[in-house]
Amino acid sequence: MRFVFWIVGLFALAVLIGLASTINTGYAILFVPPYRMEVSFNLLIVAIVVLILLAYGALRLVGLAANLPAEVRAFQRQKRLKASRHALREAALAMFEGRYQRAEREALKSIDDEYSSDNQALALLIAARSAASVGDNAKRDGYLSRLESMPERSQLARHMVEAQIRLDAKQPLEALAAVERARAISSNLTSALRLELKIRLMLKQPEQVLQLTEKLLKADALDAEQARRYRLAAYRQQLAGFAGEREVRDWLKRIPEVERQNPDLVSDTAKQLIALQAFGAAAELIAGALSNDEQATPELARELGMLAEHIDSQRRLTLMRDAENWLKSRPHDHMLLLALGRLARAEQLWGKAQSYLEASLSVQPTLCAHAELHQLFATIGKEEKAAQHQALALEIALQQGC
Template sequence: MRFVFWVVGLFALAVLIGLASTINTGYAILFVPPYRMEVSFNFLILAIVLLILVAYGVLRLLGIAANLPHEVRTYQRQRKLKASRHALREAAIAMFEGRFQRAEREALKSIDDEYSDENRGLALMIAARSAASVQDMERRDGYLARLEDMPERIQLARHMLEAQIRLDGKQPLEALAAVERARAISSNLTSALRLELKIRLMLKQPEHVLTLTEKLLKADALEAEQARRYRLAAYRQQLASFSSEREIRDWLKRIPGVERQNPALVADIANQLIKLDAYDMAAELIAGALSDDEQATPELARELGLLAGHIDSPRRLTLLRDAENWLKSRPRDHLLLLSLGRLAHAEQLWGKAQNYLEASLSIQPTLCAHAELAKLLLAIDKPEKAERHYQDALKIALENGC
């Protein structure tokens, strides 16, 4: 449609020019001594227009010729830039594919011919990540050092990348320093908080781990099960630092009730108490957990049996009495039966101990139950039966590769 308008317009202009030429009958005299020339005024106008067009064309050609070197340089620059951007895309794809050597190679291609600081920074980060993945620490550190001169806009990404790389390289102190620099730029960045949580756990700083866990949980940046695992790991680190029963008692008062009921934590606390020869408190703690069906686990029942020879007679009798109620809800807990057999054996209740141990073996024959029953039979002067159980224990040990 536009072409039609142009054609119609040109024809209209031609008609107008033709009409104007018929109306204008004047002439012009060109005098250049000793010559004089008379020409039609219409011809003069046409000649002037043609002269202007020719002059414009010549000047245009001269401008293009003069600008040609710049145009060539611009074209070459655009071609290199296009190749640089292509290399950057290939580097990113190769990195996500796990082809780190190619990713680093392509990233380096894009750095020299790239004029955008952000893209150059991105290429350096890809190169640093790739070098770290192939364990080339010298090149990795070189790329990270070059990132220091990049614009402020990419410094947050640079610090987060460095923190992750340092953490993967088992350099928790350097990783923590990088995370702190990132948090100075964005204090509530959840990815930085999660990374710091892992680093604090690696550095065995349980107080920081607990604080960060609660902060991330409130921000919905951590699932409840993950938070539970981090808390448990922090509590275990705190527990390992205690050197007395009193410290553990005071510490237990500060722990939320839900966490105190964690069977895995109870078992760890009991083991630490046993190392400190605090057998009574360990037995008290385990008995409290076994009295709750939600807390009770076979592992806790086994731990209770290991305390049989270290606690006094009144406590053993109390535990035996309480265990009768535990068995009502868990009659087929072979480890609980084994522990009761050990408690009864330590109390020299031979018949009851034998019944518990035989009941444990009827549910699941284990090396410990056979060995415990053999010791009991020797104590009551039944060496032949004891020898049979020793043989059964040896057979189980051999089957398990001992």
């Protein structure tokens, strides 16, 4: 339809020009001595228009010819830029695919012909991460140093990548410095806080670990289970630094109740108290946990049995009475039965000790129970039974070792 309108319009224009030319009957005299020439005024107008068009075309050709080298250079530059950005995309894909050498190679291709400083920074980040992944530390540091001259907007990414690289290389102090530089740019960046949490844990700074854990938990950057693991790790680091029973007791008072009831933490605390030879405090702590069915674990019952030889008679009898009550709700806890057997043997209650140890074996045969019965029967002079349990203990030990 547009083509039809164009044709109609051109014919209409031709008709108008024809009509106008019949109206204009004038002529023009061109005088160039000694010549004189008369031409139609309409022809002169057409000639002038054609001359102008020819002059314009000639000037355009001259301009195009003059600009041709620049056009060629621009075309080549655009071609190189297209190849550069293609290489940058290939580098990113190769890095995510785990082909780090190819990623570094493609990233370097994209830097020289790239005019965007952001893209250059991205290429250097990819190259640095790839070099670090293949263990080329010299190249890694070189790429990171080149990033220092990049624009301010790329510095946060640079510090975060450097922090992760240093952390992976087990360089916690350098990683922490990079994280602190990142947080100076964006103080509440959760990914930076998560990195700092790992670094502080590696540096054994439990107070900072606990603070960061709470901060990330409030920001929904950690789930409850992750927070529990970080807290437990921090408490263990604090626990390892105590040199006396009093310090441990004061520390336990400062811990939130929900954390103090963690069976793993109770077990670690009891082991630390045992290492400090605070056997009574360890027994008291374990007994408190075993009295709660939700806290009680076989590991805690085993620790209680190991304390039997190190606590006084009055405490052993109290623990036996309490443990018998615990058995009412956990009658098939073989470790609790084993602990009762050890407590009874330490009190020289041979009959009770034999009964508890055999009950433990009936639930689950263990090396410890057979070894305890071997010692029990050897003590009371029943050598044949002692030998039987010694052989059974040896058989279980061989099975576990093979």
